Amino acid sequence: MANRRCLQVLTRHASAIFSTKPYIHSLKIAPSFLSQNFRTHASVPNCLFAKIDPSLCTNWSHSRYLSSDSQNGNEDDDTEEDDDEDDEDYDSGEDDDISVPSRGMQKEYTKEEKEAEAAAIGYKVVGPIDRSSEVFKPYEPVFAVVQIGSHQFKVSNGDSIFTERLKFCDVNDKLILNKVLLLGSSRQTIVGRPTVPSAVVQAVVEEHALDAKVIIFKKKRRKNYRRTKGHRQELTKLRIIDIEGIDKPEIIEKSSKVAGKGSLLLLSLSSPSAMDPYKYRPSSAYNTPFCTTNSGAPIWNNTAVMSVGERGPILLEDYQLIEKIATFTRERIPERVVHARGASAKGFFEVTHDVSDLSCADFLRAPGVQTPVIVRFSTVIHERGSPETLRDPRGFAVKFYTREGNFDLVGNNFPVFFVRDAMQFPDVIRAFKPNPKSHLQESWRFLDFCSYHPESLLSFAWFYDDVGIPINYRHMEGFGVQAYSLINKAGKARLVKFHWKPTCGVKSMLEEEAIRVGGSNHSHATQDLYESIAAGNFPEWRLYIQTIDYEDQNNYDFEPLDTTIAWPEDVVPLRPVGRLVLNKNIDNFFAENEMLAFSMSLVPGIHYSDDKMLQARSFAYADTQRHRLGPNYLQLPVNAPKCPHHNNHHEGFMNFMHRDEEVNYFPSRYDACRHAEKYPMPPNVLSGKRERCVIPKENHNFKQAGDRYRSWAPDRQERFVNRFVEALSDPKVTHEVRNIWISYWTQADRSLGQKIASRMNARPNM
Structure with a gap:
């Protein structure tokens, strides 16, 4: 009966409903939708469709076909049933579900x-x-x-x-x-x-x-x-x-005569609160038309010091000079111990595939959701200002500004790392860094250190491969390296690894091109990134993930928590998630690159795994930012979350957040702050005795490195051999270290070990 009543109303008012006059634009259901769906009902009179203007169906532009005007999200479904309780003519047929056309x-x-x-x-x-x-x-x-x-x-x-x-x-x-x-x-x-x-x-x-x-x-x-x-x-x-479109107060300049020669330019605003730093974040939008001191006092001469006469000594009371020099000598901050050389850009991440079955993270909740991001690319070992053409791993760090806080995904352009235990992380970095005595980059240092770590073989198969020198940041892959945990709404947890694939493909430079490019422009990758975005050629990456169920992680012949091992894609396939687009350059290199801080932040739905390297990095990254930028580094605009947030960290060095609360503790009956809604965490139970030991599964130390070498074309294999032989040719590399490396590469691939041995005039041994 309800259907017949609706059809009677539609028939009676069809000429008005399907009119092209302006008042019809509040209609929630498109005419084409009605036409297509109601034709399937035999009871619908043909006169109804005769009143529908075909052009209206074609040109209807509203994409939202169905909506609810109810403002009460808790409306009880029983209300409608109670209103019609007296109806006895119920529709016993199975009505077709109304399908809303998707955006695709x-x-x-x-x-x-x-x-x-x-x-x-x-x-x-x-x-x-x-x-x-x-x-x-x-x-x-x-x-x-x-x-x-x-x-x-x-x-x-x-x-x-x-x-x-x-x-x-x-x-x-x-x-x-x-x-x-x-x-x-x-x-x-x-x-x-x-x-x-x-x-x-x-x-x-x-x-x-x-x-x-x-x-x-x-x-x-x-x-x-x-x-x-x-x-x-x-x-x-x-x-x-x-x-x-409305008059606004403008800066008014007034001159007032002062005793002596000259006059002083004063600044007056019709609105005394317009420059209130409690209300507005200080920025260049408040620039005056003349120079001022850091405290805002106007400067009438910024080119000469205050002295006793024209040739006399400088006066200590020259506040301008002292402030200018003191600010200049302090304008640099400590350099990052790794990833010092880098470039940043802004954009967005958009979910393209449904992964809500894997994670309850808000920014992954549905396809089409976009999240603002800032990305920093970097070299790992070399110093700030070093050429971007040096052979070195590259950093690929993404900060997601989600509605539930910031998520920092920090990785490299290699899927693996040189060591598997966090205790050795500082040592491997020091081994790759310049000699502390001469400050020269010498290969004997890291070859000596890594000779104790055969698990580093796969990383060297990437390091000395062609991808060791990317042509620029836009043509570079990114990997999360460590295994994280994804948790869905039901509390099911999975190990996950993240992969960024550039849509424009992976491209690298050979040594000759790197020497030529680096000799003329040591910032070629930064320049390429900046100019590409400025020209509208926005770089884009696709995000893929690999997942392993928690209960299945011991069923593989490799250790999923070993950062020196890659998860085979034929065993753990890639699954698409979304796309990353960089469409805006940063405005200030120091504020949005040097002060940009990644601290392995998490959001609900994503958690750390038991990966030993990841556990240590979660402390190391945040601690180095406190050293570089201070304890309140997360209040800096580029690092602060864009969502509402609340904590009791009111003080500390350079805490500039304006607060007027009286309660800075928790809990309190005078403050309405409460616990957030509980979200799921990894459910695995941890138990065991205290130990200092290595990961037991080491059967892949050589296999994956050999597989990677055998997958290359012969000319690419030859270039790899030449590069590694050049490193082994360092005069300080001993015969013992050379023989160890020849043994390692022979176990990975016999022909590879023989080639290196013949170049070094040595005999391969197992």
């Missing part, structure tokens, strides 16, 4: 169609946000009422709003919201008719996400039946960065 099934849009549809909703995509738009403009609060689609929002500068998903824009894109209905400030109000001419609101896309509220579709088939299928509404989060 929609048509391809031309550029003109995209612009037209965006304009109809009320926005225009400008492109990736630039430096000038990254900070809030310093003026007294004004507000605007803007219309986006069918919704209206009252916004001020710095506000964040959620709208229905806006198509054709990505995270970090700048938008122009041009349907401004009203502008207002403390001095005036401008009402549009219907919009305010020449008024626009600028916004930046912060995130594409799914609403936390689940919309339930209810349809009664038979008595006491409840249908609970639903979906989460797709939303776009916008941050308002500027409001144009």
Whole structure:
């Protein structure tokens, strides 16, 4: 009966419902959707379809076909059943489920169609946000009422709003919201008719996400039946960065005569709170038209010291000079002990495949979710300022600014490491570093150290391979190296390894090209990354994962927690997850590269595994940032989470967060702060005695290195042999060390050991 009533209403009002007049744009169901779905019902009269304008079905642009206007997420499903309890004519047939067309099934849009549809909703995509738009403009609060689609929002500068998903824009894109209905400030109000001419609101896309509220579709088939299928509404989060079209206070310059010659330029703002550092983050947006001291006092002469007469000595009271020199001598911070040479860029990570069965991490919750990121590429061993063409592993570190905190995925362009025990981590780094006596890079040092570690063979098969010198950062793979843990909502845990694959392919440089490029430009990779993004050629990587169930990790002939071993892809296949796009350059190298700090941060749904190297790195990374940047390094803008957060760390060196709370402890009856909702952790039970021992499974020390060597073409094999022979030819490499390495490579591949031995005039031995 309910179906017949709906059809009667649709038939009676079809001419109005399917009209092309403006008031129909609030309709939640597209005409084409009705036409396609109701034709399957024999009871639907043909006169209904005769009233549908075919052009309306074709041009209908609303992508959201079904929605709920209910504001109460806890609405009881029994309400609808109680209202119709007296009905006796129930539909006993099996109704077809209404299917909402997915985004992948929609048509391809031309550029003109995209612009037209965006304009109809009320926005225009400008492109990736630039430096000038990254900070809030310093003026007294004004507000605007803007219309986006069918919704209206009252916004001020710095506000964040959620709208229905806006198509054709990505995270970090700048938008122009041009349907401004009203502008207002403390001095005036401008009402549009219907919009305010020449008024626009600028916004930046912060995130594409799914609403936390689940919309339930209810349809009664038979008595006491409840249908609970639903979906989460797709939303776009916008941050308002500027409001144009209304008078704002400007900087006013006044001159006042002072005793003696000359005059002093004074700064006056009509709004005394416009430069309040408690409200606005200090930035170049507050620059004055003249120089000032660090404390803000104006400087009338920044080219000469204060002295006794024209030729006299400098006065100690010259505060300007002392401040200028003292600041200059302290403007460098400690260099990273590893990964000192690096370059950074910003962008977003988008989930492309459903992995909700593996992890309950919020930023992995569904395909289409985008998360802002910053990525730092680096060389590992060499110093800040060293050429980017040197043979060296490369760092590949990604910071995800998720809604539940920052997740730092720190890795290299090699999938393995040279040692498997964390106790040896400082030693292997020191062995690769320059000689502490001469500060010269010498191969005998790391060949001597690694001769005690046959597990390093696979890492050397990468290090001395062609990939040891990537052509640039855009054509470089990335690996998480260590095994993490993924935990889903049910609490099931799996070991996981992360892989970044560049969409433009992997490319490397040979020695001759590296010498030529490095001799003319020691920052070639940094320059390539910066110029590619500036030109709109955004680098992109695909994220894949390998997973092993916790209960199965002992069923393999290799140790999954051994960082010197790669998980064979034919045994543990790759699974696609998402894509990483870098579409914005950093604005300041020091603030967003040198002060960028990765500290192995975790979010719910991702945890550390029992990997010994990973356990040690979780302390080492955070501790080195405290040494370089101070205990409050996570308050620096580039490191701070973009989501709301709350802790009791109110003090400490350079703590600049403004707080007005009276309670800085937990728990308290005077503070509403409480524990967060519990999330699942790895369920494995740990037990055992205290030991200092190595991982027992060492059967892959030579096998994987030999397999990798045999997979190369003959010319690539020859280049590898030449490079390793050159390293063994260091005059300080003893016969004992040479024989050990010849033995290792012979166990990996007999022909490889014979080639190295013949070049070194030595006899291979097992």
